[in-house]
Amino acid sequence: MTFNALVLAGSRGGVDPLADYAGVADKAMIEIAGRTMLARVVDALRRAGAARILVAWSSPTVRDHALSLDVEVIAAAGGPSASAALGLERLGAPLLVTTADHALLEPEWIAAFLGAVPPQADVAVLLARRDVVEAAVPETRRTYLRFSDGGWSGCNLFWLATPRAVGAIALWRQVEDDRKRPWRIVRRLGPLLLFRYLAGRLSLASALAHIGALAGVRAAMVPSAFGLAAVDVDKPADLDLVRRLVARR
Structure with missing residues (x-):
């Protein structure tokens, strides 16, 4: 299938520890086996069938590089949700929304994700179970959301299926704005939801249904059969791991 895609390649400003570790000015410009992470993501999207690809940039260097990859560009807003x-x-x-640090992204993951999105969904997210991730790459260290039906990791792939997805983006932006004031997030999502989560009594499906209702959308989760889909490049250890994985290929 054909689709349009957005790649989030902006930054929050200041020195990025990961970019500094890699010896470049911008995270998206980090090279893995001779190709930038941004180029790898764009290539995977094209091979998956992307008709139009838009890159949200913060740095002119990233903008110019994106243009050299023959994609559209837009100046990033104040955060991922606004972009x-x-x-x-x-x-x-x-x-389809993804990130420039999804350096291992494969067309097969995208095709499987989009093919499994329920037809009634306004928004969908790809997640991988902890056991699937650890079976594929046991040396990775991910952050897992612990639900009653297991631990899950995000895969940096989001499907905004209908115009109603603006409601999900609006809620995302509110939570993003409150990231330094956790009590506001609790108030917004509801203390009962947090209590059930902390008590290990909240299922992933229930959490999505609750959050979807708050945003006024029908939200869906697609489980990934590919554990590597959960591996992005957020810190130096991730970069070292991804470089090893690419070298093995």
């Missing part, structure tokens, strides 16, 4: 809103406004729904 996603701009991308949705520019390209419309449906829209």
